Amino acid sequence: MVLDFAKIEENITPHFKGGEKEMAIRAYADEKNRIMVNRLIPGASVGLHTHQGSSETIYILEGGGKVIYDGEELRISAGQVHYCPEGHEHSMINDTESDLVFFAVVPQQ
Secondary structure (H helix, E strand, C coil), X not given: CCCCHHHCCCEEEECHHHCCCEEEEEEEECCCEEEEXXXXXXXXXXXXXXXXXXXXXXXXXXXXXEEEECXXXXXXXXXXXXXXXXXXXXXXXXXXXXXXXXXXXXXXX
């Protein structure tokens, strides 16, 4: 299977998980995984949330920002991966002047 995210409609979700502004989401989901390319505009964030029943792996494609992971603030940029195991909490914040674009996989249980 090949997923072409350029051909998947981008959906705008305001205040994703209680975050600031909005997140643009291109997603594919089946019974095993949710696979996404997401975009946070400058000043946007994903709200702090805990992964229950799943984990999340995030690969930064473009831009940068910060991740709050179990209370620790970490800088992240293109080419890096953030992993949030089940039972841990995280948030992602675009505190830069350009879009933060990332590929994310959340296994479904």
